[in-house]
Amino acid sequence: MRCENCGFREFREELLPEGKLELCELCDHPHGDSALVASHLDRLRAKDANVDFAIWPLYKLLEGWPEVKVGKSSAGDPQLTIPPYIYFSLRRNTLKPLEKLSISLEMAARKMHSRWVIEAAYQRGLSFSLRPMFFAVDPHELPQVIELAQQDVPTLASTLERDMSLNWWSQS
Numbered sequence: 504m505r506c507e508n509c510g511f512r513e514f515r516e517e518l519l520p521e522g523k524l525e526l527c528e529l530c531d532h533p534h535g536d537s538a539l540v541a542s543h544l545d546r547l548r549a550k551d552a553n554v555d556f557a558i559w560p561l562y563k564l565l566e567g568w569p570e571v572k573v574g575k576s577s578a579g580d581p582q583l584t585i586p587p588y589i590y591f592s593l594r595r596n597t598l599k600p601l602e603k604l605s606i607s608l609e610m611a612a613r614k615m616h617s618r619w620v621i622e623a624a625y626q627r628g629l630s631f632s633l634r635p636m637f638f639a640v641d642p643h644e645l646p647q648v649i650e651l652a653q654q655d656v657p658t659l660a661s662t663l664e665r666d667m668s669l670n671w672w673s674q675s
């Protein structure tokens with residue numbers, strides 16, 4: 504086998520949770536199942552952006568909105584009792600993106616472990632965070648509750664991705 508990109512003949516294995524890829528030893532070009540290659544490239548993009556891959560599905564969707572400027576994010580850490588979150592601000596003076604995101608949060612709510620909210624704060628301008636909100640949780644249970652909220656990330660991302668492809672999204 505030769506590298507599709509550079510013709511080199513030596514490869515190394517790259518293990519992903521979903522399966523195995525071959526990377527060219529010379530140019531790192533990935534070879535394998537197309538879904539695996541896509542996942543590998545997605546991981547590289549997250550790494551380049553310095554974003555934890557566990558929050559990346561949500562991060563990349565928000566980053567794709569022209570009205571939204573994405574800031575700091577975290578995949579969360581149950582042991583340190585840090586919930587997953589994404590900070591963002593709006594490039595234009597419009598509430599439309601918040602409205603759409605709120606509708607998607609409502610749509611996803613039934614499928615999620617935690618209640619996710621958009622929180623507003625003033626930090627040299629209006630800034631927002633998308634994060635789970637925990638009500639009256641016993642501090643001892645917080646790590647477990649955060650772990651469940653981390654599982655909400657792919658659920659919320661897939662709801663958001665679906666909504667973004669629907670008519671109401673582009674028309675509102």
Ligand SMILES: [Zn+2]
Pocket residue numbers: 506507508509510511527528529530531532
């Ligand atoms: Zn190569």
